[in-house]
Amino acid sequence: MKIAVIGAGAIGSVIGGLLSKAGEDVTLIGRKPHVDAVNRKGLVLEGECGRIVIKVKAAENLDFKPDLALLTVKAQDVESSVRKMQPFLSSTQIVTMQNGVQSDDQAAGLLGKENIISGVVTFNGQFLEPGKASYSIPFSKTALLIGEPFGNKGNRLQTLSALLNKAIGTDISEDIRAAHWTKLIWNLQTAVPAATGLSYQDSYQYPKVRELTINLLKEGLKVIKAAGIKTADVPGFPMEPIETMAREALPIASTLLKKKAESLGKVPVLGSTLQSIKRGKSTEVDYSNGEIVNLGKKAGIPTPVNSLMVELVHEAETTGKFLTVDELARRSN
Template sequence: MEIGIIGAGALGGTFAALLDRVGHRVEVTARGDGLAAIRSAGIRLTGAYGDVTARVTANERLTRRPELVLVCTKAQDAEAAVAANRALVDGATVVVVQNGLEGVDTAERLLPSSTCLGLLSLIAADHSGPGLVHVTAAAESGLGRGDGPAGQTAVRIAEVLSEAVPVRAIDDFRGAQWTKLVVNMVNAVPAIVGVTLGEVVAHPGLLRTLTASMHECVRVGIARGVRFGSLNGLDDTGLRAFASSSLEDATSVPSDLVARMGWETNRGSTQQSLRRGQPTEIDFLNGAVVREATAAGLAAPVNAALVGLVHEVESLGHPLPADRVIDLR
């Protein structure tokens, strides 16, 4: 199959290398040093899926009309990247591989002739250098769209992608997106103070703020009529119980999540972006909670404060003291 991958970072590079390995014809988009490295030496993948060097076609924009497109940019770059490739992409099946809630809607707006799906990837991968990707944890990804059944297109595309990496078509994709958003609340606090998730959950004040951001996210989702999907050991029943519990009792949920997933040394994708001097996805993570809260007639003060603090770190170029993050209201 002719496959175009927009964005050859950690996840884009992973999918490109693994799809190339099983025989698909892959073209990726990249820029700057990344583009030069891929053209010179290919995408070099190491880690959980084995060592792969994929000599894929790479350009700033797609040059061949694809049958299937994976949009793997950071959420804040998706609209511009899709628009730049619209002439060749519109009409193809498009899979948006992104955090947040808005990626599929953005793709559908820009590509009216395409069938657009979302992919929730739990693969842990690090874009360790130009053309270099290291996968620290392999995992099954979930593919779907909207609130209903996965549909035949999702089933078919999941089968294609599963030739390279495990993908399952899932019903009620929106509910799974919301659970992933809850999980992604782990990103902001360690990014602001420059520590690992293990250090966050070991610090009572930082853990309380992390828990409060998750609390807000779940309560906003409930107000928006969400039935949470099962993901990372979290499900609708457990998250509703979490939302109704006191903040002190609820701290076990993020602590258990970090322990269950083995994330004690993980710094999160937001902190990785900060360390590379790149803009973060914070407006599409905690910022999404704030926007959804406004739509529900609610406030999300903890998440709003965390968004502001991450942007402050982006501007300053260094972490903030822990006391800036404790007891946000």
């Protein structure tokens, strides 16, 4: 089986690299500096399993028809990437792995619903430099959920799960769309490190930042409930802590959030949004916090906190500058 990983940044490189290590025929499709480094020195992965160097093929463009394509580009790049590679993807099984809730429909509009499987990534990956990435959970645990966004397609999920489990812990979701919404609610927080330039661990040392984050989550939860949207527990992203923080008084909720940050460990967790800004790339904020803003407008619910965070993240994208904690507090009042 020929496997193409389209958009081999942090997540794509980790999954594709580990599949190659397991003996699968994998080609990483990515940007030239990363491709050149991988072809020259191999792919370096660092994480709980130690440091490994993997021999894996890499190319800037897809020039063959894969049997399976893992689509790991950012949410804002789905349509353009699929259009560019569409001649090689007809009738190919595609696994979308974006944050947000739009990618399945976007890919299906170009490639057909019958070819789309949806994935929810539950591990943290970080692109360190060309040819090098890291991951932050042991791969004996569930790192990926897969499901059918458009209904049952026989036993293909079982076949795909068996393949992916050679590399990372993979489970099957009975409601993958609900799982995507759960992760979206959790990912509203990624705007906070993106605004401050600090890791989650450092950001949440400040009570003012924790209060802002709690209001951010409460607002998102209120909007999706008003819209009648279902959620489903995702490994590493259970809904119960979000529900509890939304229900409890601020001092209790703030303590819970601080403990959650402390549980992340000593390695700084930046979140995908801040990583994109530091690399000079556009972010997925319009597909996370922006999704809540748009849904709030449809439901007639104000979303001042998420609207502010969309604004602040776009400012950081444009200027490359971050706010101090005091500046963030002033902007949020």
